[in-house]
Amino acid sequence: MDVVVIGAGLSGLTAAAVLREAGASVQLLEADAQIGGRIRALRDPTSDHAVADLGPTWVWPNHQPVVARWLDILGATTFEQFNEGDAVVVGYGPTPLRQPLPGQDGMVRIAGGPSTLIDTLTNRVGQINIRRSAPVTEVSEDGPDHMAVHLGSGEIITAQKVIISVPLRVAAKTMHLPWASSALIETMRGMPTWMSTQAKAVAIYNKPFWRDDGLSGRIVSRIGPLAEVHDHTGVDNAPAALFGFVSWSPEQRRAEPERLRLAILEQLSDCFGKTAARPLDLAIQDWAMNPRIVNELDTLQPATHPYIGPANLRQPLLDGRVRFAVSEASERSPGLIEGAFAIGEKAALELLGTDL
Numbered sequence: 001m002d003v004v005v006i007g008a009g010l011s012g013l014t015a016a017a018v019l020r021e022a023g024a025s026v027q028l029l030e031a032d033a034q035i036g037g038r039i040r041a042l043r044d045p046t047s048d049h050a051v052a053d054l055g056p057t058w059v060w061p062n063h064q065p066v067v068a069r070w071l072d073i074l075g076a077t078t079f080e081q082f083n084e085g086d087a088v089v090v091g092y093g094p095t096p097l098r099q100p101l102p103g104q105d106g107m108v109r110i111a112g113g114p115s116t117l118i119d120t121l122t123n124r125v126g127q128i129n130i131r132r133s134a135p136v137t138e139v140s141e142d143g144p145d146h147m148a149v150h151l152g153s154g155e156i157i158t159a160q161k162v163i164i165s166v167p168l169r170v171a172a173k174t175m176h177l178p179w180a181s182s183a184l185i186e187t188m189r190g191m192p193t194w195m196s197t198q199a200k201a202v203a204i205y206n207k208p209f210w211r212d213d214g215l216s217g218r219i220v221s222r223i224g225p226l227a228e229v230h231d232h233t234g235v236d237n238a239p240a241a242l243f244g245f246v247s248w249s250p251e252q253r254r255a256e257p258e259r260l261r262l263a264i265l266e267q268l269s270d271c272f273g274k275t276a277a278r279p280l281d282l283a284i285q286d287w288a289m290n291p292r293i294v295n296e297l298d299t300l301q302p303a304t305h306p307y308i309g310p311a312n313l314r315q316p317l318l319d320g321r322v323r324f325a326v327s328e329a330s331e332r333s334p335g336l337i338e339g340a341f342a343i344g345e346k347a348a349l350e351l352l353g354t355d356l
């Protein structure tokens, strides 16, 4: 095996696809039964088509050249985030306000959602080269030229090179890295995983009925339980959907899941009328309950906007045998889809530029 890539999120898949394209033999190991990491879709149970995003939704290709290039490479198209009409603004006065709110410059959605990127990259890497439900517990040296990757099952895979595409705090806690200095482990522990404490709610409807009332589908609320809501209707106006970020704490969400569902439906109904209380489906994806993504340090500390981490996260380790490639390690747009593409591609090209 030339390279083992650990973690099949967007960074790991991008690295694996670049390596495969160059003819390297690659094994991509994913702890979860599903691949995609923080990119996940609510899927139609019959057709398996992605109907809504449970992780990221937006990209900014006008300002993100790596995203623009990779959308092109993967044949993905984008469309505008719907923002016509009034938003409902709650908690900023005695009664809810209706007013238009500006959108963000250049913010667009990917037709079919970001999970289409995962599907296309998976095909490029080849299912045969991807193992699911294969958590890595240790990465150690195997002589001067090779690395040994230990799986939870006890199996050991040897490879010339290893790319670690796992959230840095999760890797520091769950993987034994005997060669890593304490300074490196401290740096990893210091890097929050972007959005890892968030929960996202998606409500699916027959039609985007709020648009008929001159509403954009947007809510900004100081009261919650959804702090912000957006129209999430698919390209070609189907399926109709709304999504919102949950403002309850992870503890509250865990303690009272049914009350959360009822509170979300009540809030949507208060803002958009009774039809909103009867969605075809209401899905809540709680990222703070996924130990492959979140770490207790993320839940204990207030969320900060992603920042560029120290350079030792991007340096080749063990004479270039090991590299990190997860969005938070990127110098460009850390924490975002742009960061995941950039660091995955960079790590793979750097490996190929050595002696692979």
Ligand SMILES: Cc1cc2nc3c(=O)[nH]c(=O)nc-3n(C[C@H](O)[C@H](O)[C@H](O)COP(=O)(O)OP(=O)(O)OC[C@H]3O[C@@H](n4cnc5c(N)ncnc54)[C@H](O)[C@@H]3O)c2cc1C
Binding pocket: 006, 007, 008, 009, 010, 011, 012, 029, 030, 031, 032, 035, 036, 037, 038, 039, 054, 055, 056, 057, 058, 059, 134, 135, 136, 137, 165, 166, 167, 170, 174, 175, 194, 195, 196, 198, 199, 200, 287, 292, 293, 325, 326, 327, 328, 335, 336, 337, 338, 339, 340
């Ligand atoms: C709710 C939400 C909304 C977001 N919104 C946006 C947005 O609008 N725009 C944007 O640009 N970005 C957004 N993001 C961020 C974006 O999703 C991430 O930047 C990107 O998906 C990170 O990909 P990654 O591959 O670097 O990491 P991850 O997706 O975290 O992948 C890491 C993988 O490693 C696996 N793993 C963990 N431990 C092990 C182990 N021991 N062995 C093997 N595998 C392991 C995990 O299961 C996971 O599959 C959002 C994220 C969330 C959660």
